[in-house]
Amino acid sequence: MNALTAAWDWLADPAHWSGDEGIWHRLFQHLVMTVVCLVVSCLIALPVALVLGHLGRGGALAVNISNVGRAVPTFAVLVLLLLTPIGKWGEGPTVVALVLFAVPPLLTNAYVGMREVNRSIVQAARGMGMTGRQMLFHVELPLSLPMVLNGVRLAAVQLVATATIAALAGGGGLGRIITAGFNLASTPQVVAGAVLVAVFALIVEGIFEVVERLAPHLVRGAR
Numbered sequence: 001m002n003a004l005t006a007a008w009d010w011l012a013d014p015a016h017w018s019g020d021e022g023i024w025h026r027l028f029q030h031l032v033m034t035v036v037c038l039v040v041s042c043l044i045a046l047p048v049a050l051v052l053g054h055l056g057r058g059g060a061l062a063v064n065i066s067n068v069g070r071a072v073p074t075f076a077v078l079v080l081l082l083l084t085p086i087g088k089w090g091e092g093p094t095v096v097a098l099v100l101f102a103v104p105p106l107l108t109n110a111y112v113g114m115r116e117v118n119r120s121i122v123q124a125a126r127g128m129g130m131t132g133r134q135m136l137f138h139v140e141l142p143l144s145l146p147m148v149l150n151g152v153r154l155a156a157v158q159l160v161a162t163a164t165i166a167a168l169a170g171g172g173g174l175g176r177i178i179t180a181g182f183n184l185a186s187t188p189q190v191v192a193g194a195v196l197v198a199v200f201a202l203i204v205e206g207i208f209e210v211v212e213r214l215a216p217h218l219v220r221g222a223r
Helices: 002-012 023-055 059-071 074-082 091-116 119-127 132-169 175-183 189-222
Strands: none
Touching: 002 189, 023 059, 023 132, 023 175, 023 189, 059 091, 074 091, 074 119, 074 132, 091 132, 119 132, 132 175, 132 189, 175 189
């Protein structure tokens, strides 16, 4: 309890919230890193998963290949990338490592969601003369949307928690608060940084829970 009390006192100090090393600035950096990596991951994983799920071919292989990334620690990937020419691109190694980490849940959930769409509904849509593109965007995607969004939620929460490794490569984010606490041998600062990351992850989780609940109503309203 003493560590938590000391961490609360550290968080309650206004001096720790302002400036380039302050919490607000580090939180903004963490948010930007998370959003960038999530958007890039979605642009890579979702089109592949949706198309393969629609075709019903090659999805299992793609999912298995992407899941190989889960077996390799993100920190190990980051260290290896720092030793390559990518290491000269500033935040590049961190972005690449986090994107590789986020792709598997996105790809897996989107593909599974597409394949779990009732085949009789798909056959009925085809019988109505719908093209493959129309079936994908007007039938399969709306029905698989809960699973797709679940994958996005998982990826987003994992990114928030894992983006702390950016600090190990000299990047920004809430991880800098934790690493600075270790350098200063300040347990309250380390605990405070961990609490901030945990709270941020819970907030992101809550936001996506709301989005998942509202998505079916929005899709029906758009129709």
